[in-house]
Amino acid sequence: MSFELKERGNQLYKEGDYNGAEELYSQAISKNPREPTFFTNRALTRTKLEKWAGVEQDARAAVDLYGQKSPNSLKSRWYLAQALLGLHRSQEAYEVAIDAYRASLTAKSGQTENLSKTVLRAKQAIWAAKETSRLREMNQTLTTMEQLIETDLKRGLDDLQGQLDRGAIGETGFLEDQKALREDSEKNIQNLREAFRIASKGEVQERVVPDYLVDGITFEIMHDPVITPSGTSFDRIGITKYVEQSGVDPITRAPSSVNDLRPNYALKAACEEFLTNNGWAVDW
Structure with a gap:
């Protein structure tokens, strides 16, 4: 049954x-x-x-x-x-x-x-939390305004929960409205940070590592990327060790060897340029 x-x-x-x-x-x-x-x-x-x-x-x-x-x-x-x-x-x-x-x-x-x-999403979330703390330490006005946005979000979420508990809205509507409130709050904070970035001439701005620079095995910024036959780039050390041990491409699971790996010179140049201009990213 x-x-x-x-x-x-x-x-x-x-x-x-x-x-x-x-x-x-x-x-x-x-x-x-x-x-x-x-x-x-x-x-x-x-x-x-x-x-x-x-x-x-x-x-x-x-x-x-x-x-x-x-x-x-x-x-x-x-x-x-x-x-x-x-x-x-x-x-x-x-x-x-x-x-x-x-x-x-x-x-x-x-x-x-x-x-x-998911590992990359989690690492980005950890970094974003650290960036929020750093930005708020730099500017008290930004801190106060972001906290007001967060307080407003909490008030809205509490009100929604009350409506759900009273039966004024259904669970589907509750989830949809909850998601919309969170998205609006995130958008407001990003707009606020952009305004502060412009006003401070770039001194107060969020630092972000582009996904395409991050290795899918070590989850660090690549410094010597190579490309697999499936078209995915990894840092040489991590993918070499992986292929030697498993004998397969980590994405397609197709048979693969170290000889199949080819240098990705364009991506390597992009990684080097990013690290040159963003020394903080070494500790990302």
């Missing part, structure tokens, strides 16, 4: 009825709480609904059921990292994602690319 509920949930998920799918997966879990796929399916559904606390709960339950060391847990650990990012716990997200990423390399798992992207 529980697996029938799961299959019905899968059908609703495919149709885009995420709330209905979540309910059926919940019923399946209540009947069989030892089946990890029920939790992973509900975690995925809750990801679509951006119910991050629920995603965290389900992902952790699935990891416990699969076993931390099992390759089968890698997808659940990816969901967990996404949930932690959604909950603004970027350091925890990074630790979960980088550990799972390394395990995926050993297991030659199809989750490697997803985990790689």
Whole structure:
């Protein structure tokens, strides 16, 4: 019966009825709480609904059921990292994602690319938090204005939660409005920072590392990038070690050797120019 509920949930998920799918997966879990796929399916559904606390709960339950060391847990650990990012716990997200990423390399798992992207997102979130602290230390007026924006966001989110609790709005509307409030707040802060950048003639500005300069294995800025047959660039040391150990391309899983790697001179020049003009990025 529980697996029938799961299959019905899968059908609703495919149709885009995420709330209905979540309910059926919940019923399946209540009947069989030892089946990890029920939790992973509900975690995925809750990801679509951006119910991050629920995603965290389900992902952790699935990891416990699969076993931390099992390759089968890698997808659940990816969901967990996404949930932690959604909950603004970027350091925890990074630790979960980088550990799972390394395990995926050993297991030659199809989750490697997803985990790689999540590691980078977590690292960017950690850096963004540090940049916020740095910018606010530089300018008290900026600090005060950003805190006003954040206070306004909290007030709006609390009001939405009250409407949900009173039944004035449904859960779908609540999630949509919540997302819109967060996006507006982020946009307002970025506009504010741009205004301060212009006013200070560049002295007060956010520092950002472009994604294309970051290695997908070490997650550091590349200094000697090479390109694989699949068209993806990596820093030479990391990809050489990876290919020697695994014998496959980390993205396509196709057979590969060190001889297949070719220097990416244009990207190397871009990395060198960026580091020359942004010495702080060495410690990114």
